[in-house]
Amino acid sequence: MIDVLYFAWVRERIGLPRERIETSAATVAELVEELRAREERYAAAFADLTALRVALDQELSSFDAPLAGVREVAFFPPMTGG
Amino acid sequence: MRVAVQPAPFDPGAEVSAFTAGVRGAGAVVSFTGLVRDEGGRLSAMEIEHYPGMTETAISGIAAEAVARWSLADVLVIHRHGRLIPGEAIMMVATAAPHRGDAFAAAEFLMDYLKSRAPFWKKEIGADGAEWVAAKVSDEDALKRW
Numbered sequence: 001m002i003d004v005l006y007f008a009w010v011r012e013r014i015g016l017p018r019e020r021i022e023t024s025a026a027t028v029a030e031l032v033e034e035l036r037a038r039e040e041r042y043a044a045a046f047a048d049l050t051a052l053r054v055a056l057d058q059e060l061s062s063f064d065a066p067l068a069g070v071r072e073v074a075f076f077p078p079m080t081g082g
Numbered sequence: 083m084r085v086a087v088q089p090a091p092f093d094p095g096a097e098v099s100a101f102t103a104g105v106r107g108a109g110a111v112v113s114f115t116g117l118v119r120d121e122g123g124r125l126s127a128m129e130i131e132h133y134p135g136m137t138e139t140a141i142s143g144i145a146a147e148a149v150a151r152w153s154l155a156d157v158l159v160i161h162r163h164g165r166l167i168p169g170e171a172i173m174m175v176a177t178a179a180p181h182r183g184d185a186f187a188a189a190e191f192l193m194d195y196l197k198s199r200a201p202f203w204k205k206e207i208g209a210d211g212a213e214w215v216a217a218k219v220s221d222e223d224a225l226k227r228w
Contacts, residue, residue, distance in 0.1 A: 005133070007131060007133060007201070007203060008131055008203035008205070008214055009214050011131075055133070055136060055201070058133070058135055058136035058139055058140075059136075059139075060199070074133060074136070074201075076133070076201065076203065077203065077214065077216075077217070078198065078216075078217035078222075079197075079198050079199065079200060079201050079202055079203065079217065080197070080198075080202060080203055080204045080214075080215045080216075080217050080221075081161065081173070081196045081197055081198070081199075081200040081201070081202035081204075082116055082172075082173060082193055082196045082197035082200075082202075
């Protein structure tokens with residue numbers, strides 16, 4: 001089981017802030033493929049990966065990163081702090 | 083070094099005074115305060131979402147990087163989240179250093195990194211609806227100078 005979190009417009013498009021997912025995905029990209037295949041709202045949120053960032057256990061990572069040992073995955077648009 | 087991520091308003095002047103009073107061995111204090119613009123009256127509020135946990139870790143990491151790069155006596159970062167109205171202070175950084183060059187450079191570095199490496203997302207609320215603020219290419223480019 002892995003916790004998947006969504007922020008900003010990703011959260012709005014998918015319609016929830018977080019969920020627990022049973023997955024056998026080996027990488028972030030594989031997890032994204034699983035999510036896309038679920039429902040249209042996921043496909044819409046993950047339509048353009050260049051518009052998304054991913055954090056693994058609260059650290060910025062990349063879509064080709066492995067998921068082994070990861071407890072928390074977060075998807076969000078580029079950050080706009082400051 | 084102090085990092086505060088909070089919904090509550092803060093008084094930038096009082097923060098700079100307290101920060102300055104607590105610093106030892108500095109000859110320069112630089113501070114920057116970011117305010118919510120009203121965008122020519124178009125904006126009625128700004129909503130700031132963040133990633134609790136990662137936000138504090140990311141900002142502390144950025145501040146630690148500044149301490150490693152420049153000769154600093156102290157660093158302060160305050161960043162708000164939640165709903166803010168135009169004119170309110172969103173965030174501030176303050177740096178204290180033996181000399182002003184380090185204090186200015188570190189403050190700019192902190193600002194550049196907070197903009198695109200701290201997990202905050204701004205949403206502008208106006209009369210015509212609400213819209214997420216898009217990250218600018220120039221924000222990402224700004225990191226290259228460091």
